[in-house]
Amino acid sequence: MESHQHISTEEVVLECKGIGLSYKSEHSEPVEAISNINLSVQRNEIVSVIGPSGCGKSSLLSVISGLQAPTKGHVIHEGKIVTQPSFKRSMVFQQPHLFPWANVYSNIEWGLKRRNVEKKKREEKVKRILSDIGLSKWAKSYPHELSVGMKMRVAVGRALAQHANLLLMDEPFAALDYQTRLLMQKFMLGDASKRTILLVTHSIDEALLADRVIVLSQRPGRIIDEVKVGLVKPIDPTAKKYIQLKTYLANKIQEEVMKSVNDDGSWPSAVRMKDVWKHSPVD
Amino acid sequence: MKRLLLSLASIGLLVFLWEWLYRSDIINLFYFPPPSQFITFLFEENFNLGLGPERQNIFVSIVASSLRVLIGLIFSFSLGLLIGMGIWSIPLVNSMMMPIVRLFAPIAPIAWIPLALAIFGIGNVSAVFLVFMGTFFILVIATIGALNSIDRNLINVAKTLGADSSQIWRHVIVPSIIPNVFTILRINFIGAWMAVLAAEMVGLRDGLGAIILIGRESSNPDLILVGMTLIGIVGFIFDAFLIKIQKRIFWWSHINI
Structure with a gap:
């Protein structure tokens, strides 16, 4: 290899x-x-x-x-x-498929947390992505409080947070x-x-x-x-x-x-x- | 606020009618003393009810009954979830266990009373056992039902985010099913509550059910109605408490993403 x-x-x-x-x-x-x-x-x-x-x-x-x-x-x-x-290989699906029990921040952080990425690094990453997708003010909101477009942005943000070298959409x-x-x-x-x-x-x-x-x-x-x-x-x-x-x-x-x-x-x-x-x- | 006022008004109207009927000579309500009388009786007795050695404080009775139900529910909820998940994840066990579970589920909690008393004797264990038997099988079925209808897409998302099998169980499957199973628990709470009271009337000599029995044995309608009223109020509070948990902790059950 x-x-x-x-x-x-x-x-x-x-x-x-x-x-x-x-x-x-x-x-x-x-x-x-x-x-x-x-x-x-x-x-x-x-x-x-x-x-x-x-x-x-x-x-x-x-x-x-x-x-x-x-x-x-x-x-x-x-x-x-x-x-x-x-x-x-990050994937963005047709529908947002966010975790309904987790807020925007936790949804984006989800994969990083499962892989035990250091807390400080996670925080940096999630904050940057939140600002990229224009949802910094919505970090604490839950999926059901967001519009379809916002949910999709979170789903994209969640995939981007993975730092994958290939994005499947x-x-x-x-x-x-x-x-x-x-x-x-x-x-x-x-x-x-x-x-x-x-x-x-x-x-x-x-x-x-x-x-x-x-x-x-x-x-x-x-x-x-x-x-x-x-x-x-x-x-x-x-x-x-x-x-x-x-x-x-x-x-x-x-x-x-x-x-x-x-x-x-x-x-x-x-x-x-x-x-x-x-x-x-x-x- | 408006709803609360309306609820209070409807209960107030019932009490008023009751008091009025008791005082009028239209029908004889000797065995149906109104709140003014049995509440006065409760104060006169200094909140201690019963005769001789069975005499006990009313709050002790409330706590006794509530704890029996609570402990039984905690056992059946956690074991129902665990066993349900175990059965579901192994297809062979699933097909072998499900008939047994479905055979036991329709047996009303009250029907377990004679067996419980025979096996565990008169005591708290019997009461907890009744609550457990009355809700456990239904909760296993509810868990399996919730697992069958789980959103596959969330599992797929979790996989592409790098979650392993145990993480998927802990962070996707369990939070997905818990609210639904809890709703079933709430619906079946009333059955469990009834079973404990029935057990207290049949064998256990303390708790809210026993107050009614003592009332009957001593021909004291005040005592019977105090017991009945408390059962209603405590059950109501318990149910409100469960609804609160449902809304505050497991709020996402009714939300579709």
């Missing part, structure tokens, strides 16, 4: 090698959620994954996080095969109002960002905030396209290149969606995370 760090692959933070995930559904045959995913993420790179709904985007993220073991292939993070979740801004979404996108994905992020989204605009966009097919999700974005930040949504990219991606996804509509006109079945969790052991 040691020598591994010094050769040219040093910049690769994450690698997925031939990942596939199938799960058994109660009422149907085994379902293949994702198939043969190969991708890599470089340090300080933002990669977004986009695709039709139900194509297995969230499944892919849960495999990368280590919450779900892949049925084929493996994930390599920092040169090591992923076998279980780790704080080194599963449609984190989808539930937010327009204004909060813009601010969060700017904060997380804006030009000053020096973070390694793998972002799952269904918004093409959001996907274009990344350095690279990966397009997944209809279920089972396979990579069907990969687009280097290379836009100057802050992004000008009227720029010709932006519009070209956006149109290209929109067409790509639409094509994919239409392909999967059944002959009788009925909709395709989608992967639901509820089913995926149901068939995995608790611990």
Whole structure:
């Protein structure tokens, strides 16, 4: 492992090698959620994954996080095969999922405390993050006292506090109002960002905030396209290149969606995370 | 404040009607002396009730009954949680133990009185045993129910934050289920309270239940009504205390995030 760090692959933070995930559904045959995913993420790179709904985007993220073991292939993070979740791969889920019995401060501090990070260091870290996400005044508030946008900010803060070298984000801004979404996108994905992020989204605009966009097919999700974005930040949504990219991606996804509509006109079945969790052991 | 005034007013109205009926000749309320009479009786007796060696201070009776219930509840709550979590986490034990637990749960606490007296004799252990048996199985079922409906997402979040299995139990699972189990405890408190009073009437010679029994044996309606009133008031205070705990300590049970 040691020598591994010094050769040219040093910049690769994450690698997925031939990942596939199938799960058994109660009422149907085994379902293949994702198939043969190969991708890599470089340090300080933002990669977004986009695709039709139900194509297995969230499944892919849960495999990368280590919450779900892949049925084929493996994930390599920092040169090591992923076998279980780790704080080194922070995750922001679709919903905030804050601990309702803990206040904002304790929610952000939670992971650090479990890992016995020194109290003084924890305090410094949490205070800085509170000010970053603009919630210093709300440190003592409980989740039920916050708006949806604020809760999501806490969830992002909690993930950032981990000091992970890879941030996994599963449609984190989808539930937010327009204004909060813009601010969060700017904060997380804006030009000053020096973070390694793998972002799952269904918004093409959001996907274009990344350095690279990966397009997944209809279920089972396979990579069907990969687009280097290379836009100057802050992004000008009227720029010709932006519009070209956006149109290209929109067409790509639409094509994919239409392909999967059944002959009788009925909709395709989608992967639901509820089913995926149901068939995995608790611990 | 308005609600408190209304509550007091409704109780006041009941007492007023009662007093008025007793004094009028519409019906004979000899066995139903109103508060003015049995409270006076309580003062006249200097808060010591009963005859001969069984005579005891009213506050001692209150404390005796309350402690029996409290200790029984503490035992059943903590053991119910522990055993419930144990049963739930081992699938084989779960399927073996659940039928037994569900068989015992519907047995009313009062139904355990004869066995309790036979096994533990007349004494505090019997009373605590009754409260325990009356609530324990229900709390085991409640614990398992709460565990089955636990929010998986919180566990996943904890895992990605680097928590190990024991930390997940202590810092995610237990706080998730405790409020729900406590609510079930509160609902079943009244059953346990009744069981202790019944036991005090049947066998134990002290506590609030015994006051009623002594009243019956000595044909003293004042004594019976003092006992009944105190049972109502103490039970009410106990329940209010449990609600307070629920609201102050386990407040997040009814909050959805």
